Amino acid sequence: xxxxxxxxxRRDLRRALVDNxxxxxxxxxxxxxxxxxxxxxxxxxxxxxxxxxxSTTFLYAAVLGLLSAGQTLVMLTxxxxxxxxxxxxxxxxxxxxYGTEGSAKAILIALGVGLAIGAVNGIGVGIFxxxxxxxxxxxxxxxxxxxxxxxxxxxxxxxxxxxxMLGSGRFLTYVPYDLLVWAPVSALIILGLRYxxxxxxxxxxxxxxxxxxLAGVRVWQVLLVVYALSGLLSAAAGILLxxxxxxxxxxxxxxxxxxxxxxxxxxxxxIFGGLGGYAGTILGALILxxxxxxxxxxxxxxxxxxxxYGLIVLALAAIYAxxxxxxx
Amino acid sequence: MSSAPATVAPPHRAPDFRRLVRxxxxxxxxxxxxxxxxxxxxxxxxxxxxxxxVQSLAIDALPLAFAACAQAIVVISGGIDLSIGSMMxxxxxxxxxxxxxxxxxxALLISVLLVLAAALIGAxxxxxxxxxxxxxxxxxxxxxxVLGGAALWVLTIPGGGVPAHYASLITVDTVGTKxxxxxxxxxxxxxxxxxATVRRLRPGLALYAVxxxxxxxYLAGVNVPAARIAAYAYSGAFAALGGLALSAASxxxxxxxxxxxxxxxxxxxxxxxxxLxxxxxxxxxxxxxxxxxxxxxxxxIIKGVDQNWAQVIQGTLIVLVVMIGGLAIRQKGKSGx
Numbered sequence: 001x002x003x004x005x006x007x008x009x010r011r012d013l014r015r016a017l018v019d020n021x022x023x024x025x026x027x028x029x030x031x032x033x034x035x036x037x038x039x040x041x042x043x044x045x046x047x048x049x050x051x052x053x054x055s056t057t058f059l060y061a062a063v064l065g066l067l068s069a070g071q072t073l074v075m076l077t078x079x080x081x082x083x084x085x086x087x088x089x090x091x092x093x094x095x096x097x098y099g100t101e102g103s104a105k106a107i108l109i110a111l112g113v114g115l116a117i118g119a120v121n122g123i124g125v126g127i128f129x130x131x132x133x134x135x136x137x138x139x140x141x142x143x144x145x146x147x148x149x150x151x152x153x154x155x156x157x158x159x160x161x162x163x164x165m166l167g168s169g170r171f172l173t174y175v176p177y178d179l180l181v182w183a184p185v186s187a188l189i190i191l192g193l194r195y196x197x198x199x200x201x202x203x204x205x206x207x208x209x210x211x212x213x214l215a216g217v218r219v220w221q222v223l224l225v226v227y228a229l230s231g232l233l234s235a236a237a238g239i240l241l242x243x244x245x246x247x248x249x250x251x252x253x254x255x256x257x258x259x260x261x262x263x264x265x266x267x268x269x270x271i272f273g274g275l276g277g278y279a280g281t282i283l284g285a286l287i288l289x290x291x292x293x294x295x296x297x298x299x300x301x302x303x304x305x306x307x308x309y310g311l312i313v314l315a316l317a318a319i320y321a322x323x324x325x326x327x328x
Numbered sequence: 329m330s331s332a333p334a335t336v337a338p339p340h341r342a343p344d345f346r347r348l349v350r351x352x353x354x355x356x357x358x359x360x361x362x363x364x365x366x367x368x369x370x371x372x373x374x375x376x377x378x379x380x381x382v383q384s385l386a387i388d389a390l391p392l393a394f395a396a397c398a399q400a401i402v403v404i405s406g407g408i409d410l411s412i413g414s415m416m417x418x419x420x421x422x423x424x425x426x427x428x429x430x431x432x433x434x435a436l437l438i439s440v441l442l443v444l445a446a447a448l449i450g451a452x453x454x455x456x457x458x459x460x461x462x463x464x465x466x467x468x469x470x471x472x473x474v475l476g477g478a479a480l481w482v483l484t485i486p487g488g489g490v491p492a493h494y495a496s497l498i499t500v501d502t503v504g505t506k507x508x509x510x511x512x513x514x515x516x517x518x519x520x521x522x523x524a525t526v527r528r529l530r531p532g533l534a535l536y537a538v539x540x541x542x543x544x545x546y547l548a549g550v551n552v553p554a555a556r557i558a559a560y561a562y563s564g565a566f567a568a569l570g571g572l573a574l575s576a577a578s579x580x581x582x583x584x585x586x587x588x589x590x591x592x593x594x595x596x597x598x599x600x601x602x603x604l605x606x607x608x609x610x611x612x613x614x615x616x617x618x619x620x621x622x623x624x625x626x627x628x629i630i631k632g633v634d635q636n637w638a639q640v641i642q643g644t645l646i647v648l649v650v651m652i653g654g655l656a657i658r659q660k661g662k663s664g665x
Binding site: 081082106122128130131133134135137138139140142144145146149152258261262265271272301302303304305306307308309310311313314317318321324 | 460466542
């Protein structure tokens with residue numbers, strides 16, 4: 001008799017996990033922060049759990065958060081965008097190239113480039129039905145090649161002051177300026193996915209493209225919009241990143257490619273589409289950022305960092321898959 | 329009525345040939361493309377054919393050919409392996425460290441052990457996928473980090489070395505003729521071995537069954553987890569051969585030497601006629617595609633095109649080929665009903 005309530009409670013917990021990954025992920029995030037705090041106190045006698053460090057974590061996380069925002073939208077349609085990092089690099093490159101001509105123009109050009117790259121991906125995947133992996137990969141290779149050629153011609157690296165401020169400054173002591181970009185975008189995506197027509201259709205296409213088509217959804221238009229948005233969001237991430245680094249180089253965003261996928265997966269969005277949302281991804285980005293800080297504090301070499309990073313992403317994904325498994 | 333069998337027999341033979349073309353049309357197309365590229369490549373130089381040409385092509389294309397085989401096997405079984413590049417880097421640096429002062433026989437022994445170890449790591453990856461039920465792309469992405477980190481841990485900067493005789497496996501005539509580098513023989517041997525064990529034996533056919541329809545394969549009594557683990561073990565072994573080819577070609581170990589091969593192997597597999605949906609294709613197509621991709625770049629560089637533009641053109645070509653291929657398949661689907 002005691003086994004029944006026990007099982008029921010476990011099922012309830014599982015339901016809660018599936019329905020609100022954000023709650024669980026918040027616990028993981030806070031827990032990881034506390035661990036980092038303990039390690040930091042042991043290493044250097046300083047607290048990590050301070051308003052300053054919380055602020056820094058959000059400052060760092062904004063770039064990954066925006067890159068994985070596009071990735072979330074794409075993965076909800078059962079695709080993947082491997083061009084996000086290169087698109088961000090292209091955006092960073094164009095911001096610094098046109099930096100001398102005013103920050104507004106530079107930012108607009110960068111966003112336009114991102115939108116264009118995303119639209120090409122969308123045309124390939126949506127209209128020509130190219131496998132998303134191949135299409136975005138090919139576009140990434142092409143973009144990087146063009147950028148390299150362009151960079152050899154002329155490389156002015158003037159990042160406008162406004163962009164630097166946006167990417168690395170804070171106001172009211174603790175609030176990073178880049179939150180002014182990230183927070184509204186997040187709200188828009190979370191609310192848009194839940195309440196807008198296109199938001200619901202994105203889930204429908206990811207869940208079952210054939211059923212969506214038969215229900216009257218123009219699937220190719222949805223895919224085009226999603227990939228274009230991913231390009232635009234990646235470009236925004238590139239602008240923040242070049243502001244943070246205060247210089248553009250062609251490898252500036254490449255370390256973010258795999259974390260952008262990892263953040264989405266940790267956030268509970270299914271790689272098979274139709275399941276998940278951006279709230280989880282935000283926490284995924286925050287968790288990965290704290291993890292990065294922890295590995296920095298541990299003074300781990302690049303090699304050890306990579307190994308631990310991979311293992312922890314794997315462990316989180318495995319725990320998540322186990323917790324949310326449909327079968328008992 | 330009695331003449332019916334006689335009239336039936338000839339048309340039965342004709343569709344057989346058509347079936348061959350239909351089934352392998354894409355692969356035949358890739359070989360024709362390769363043939364055309366080789367002719368064009370030769371027409372660009374006035375020098376006569378020589379072993380040197382074969383060798384230089386082998387040096388450039390062999391690592392990718394092995395990587396393409398590694399990727400093809402996993403994709404056929406319905407998965408994808410993003411860790412191939414890191415596995416190649418890892419085997420490259422470990423071999424360069426172990427072989428730096430070794431004799432030739434010793435180096436060969438190390439090679440065999442490394443291939444076996446890589447197969448074991450691949451099997452572990454497969455086991456993780458099967459046990460945790462996490463998507464292939466995520467597990468292998470994590471392994472890309474883990475193995476890449478391990479490669480950096482073995483050698484932070486390029487270094488190490490291989491015996492001169494070992495390096496000549498990929499260049500000059502250590503075995504056989506002047507025209508056929510030993511590494512090509514290894515590639516052919518590996519493919520034949522794969523063909524023998526996978527295409528002709530039950531456990532191997534399971535790879536195709538699992539890649540085609542996992543549920544149906546399970547219901548037909550196929551050991552699905554075993555087949556998937558085997559695919560990743562094969563992938564590890566082929567990636568290791570690719571890493572060893574890198575060692576022989578460059579003569580040293582570089583922790584980033586394999587980086588480009590994860591993505592290029594996917595491109596070669598798609599160009600080689602293996603469906604990313606699984607269950608279709610072989611190794612012959614991807615190998616040809618690896619040579620095509622390498623030759624395109626070689627030709628462009630011979631033509632004086634900037635290396636980066638060559639990359640752009642190569643990327644555009646991949647995308648276009650896949651787009652046209654997708655359209656062709658859809659067209660066929662429409663006409664075939």
